[in-house]
Amino acid sequence: MLSRRKLIKRLSTVPLLGGLVGGFSVPAEAGTVAAPKRDLFKEFGVRTFINAAGTLTYMTGSLMHDEVLEAINYASKEFCLLDELQDKVGEKIAKMVHSEAAVVTSGAFSGMTLGLAGILTGTDQKKVEALPHLEGTGMKSEVICQKGHDIVYNHALTNTGCKMVMVETVEDVEKAINEKTALMHFLHIQSDKGKIMHEEWVALGKKHNIPTSIDIAADVPPTENLWKFNDMGFSFVVVSGGKAMRGPQSAGLLMGKKDIIAAARMHMPPRGFNIGRGMKVNKEEILGMYVALEKFITQDYTKLWKSWEDGVAHVENTVKTINGVKTEVRVNPLGNHTPSLRISWDPAVVKVTGKQVQEALRNGDPSIEVGGGGPSSIGVTVWMMKPGQEKIVAKRIKEELSKAV
Secondary structure (H helix, E strand, C coil): CCCHHHHHHHHCCCHHHHHHHHHCCCCCCCCCCCCCCCCHHHHHCCCCCEEECCCCHHHCCCCCCHHHHHHHHHHCCCCCCHHHHHHHHHHHHHHHHCCCEEEEECCHHHHHHHHHHHHHHCCCHHHHHHCCCCCCCCCCCEEEEEHHHCCHHHHHHHCCCCEEEEECCHHHHHHHCCCCEEEEEEEHHHHHHCCCCHHHHHHHHHHCCCCEEEECCCCCCCCCHHHHHHHHCCCEEEEECCCCCCCCCCCEEEEECHHHHHHHHCCCCCCCCCCCCCCCCCHHHHHHHHHHHHHHHHCCHHHHHHHHHHHHHHHHHHHCCCCCEEEEEEECCCCCCCEEEEEEECCCCCCCCHHHHHHHHHHCCCCEEEEEEECCEEEEECCCCCCCHHHHHHHHHHHHHHHCC
């Protein structure tokens, strides 16, 4: 946990914050967490659990670092101008991620909507006010996307009033481009499902003077993905802040060309004449996201990866001794790039289904959430666990599988 002095020094590098220091305090003993005054989850009867499944939104993503919470509490004690804070923090973030400009958004989804909205309208307020109604405005209205990249989250783009045009080959792209084409959108997590790769997609956009965007919502680590696609030349990049970076769950980043980010800001609060008014991000989230990003970039990634490998190995070594059980360590090369464990078993030997194991772990004490896999398998990740929880998870999985032998 950061000391008060270190946190103030860090945050005061953003010029606006120099006057806010007096309103901030942290616990006297850094590294200790005071017991909560109220157990609100218990009051509401809401189940909490050990997360052995990953950064899933329905499981509330990730847990914020202590430094992030300190920044949030710090920001909550004073007023500031929202645009000024976004300006100063955005400048710092842009330097960290190698982009011309950046802004903290209410998640990657809103970043996609705002980025495209900025492209459609520029800084013309009349056009900003018109969205999502494009007819008769002279604005463009089509987004080109590969069929293999067509997922539900592309709704963020159609929120602007644009329609999606699906393609498969370079020839399809060439035919699809016309005077209505506003954007060429790319999805990194399913890049292997398309026929056109990142660099060629960017090159096609530049050839026809069409902006290109990329959704990397859950695709860090590796850390370098934060700047890789900016360096590659994508016009804007969006990423979630509440997953691996462990910032505020409702925050994200929109990074890209200066003119696009400036125009996207026209669609953001505090302005209220736009489609993005409901995509509000507060001062606490802005500073929390900044601190989370800084910590994520400067952390000892090798040490962190080793801790994940050790945790997975502990679970694997505990459960693979059971007759009929097999284990496999996997690393997704595109998104959620962390070690994960697939535990499977011979149903003739271990007479239980994957769903039954999930339910038993969920209903146990402590409650544990693991990933699904199939009729006779489950998935486990350790990167969202607190220290030592991998031992609890390993013990409980072994107990449930051993019962069924």
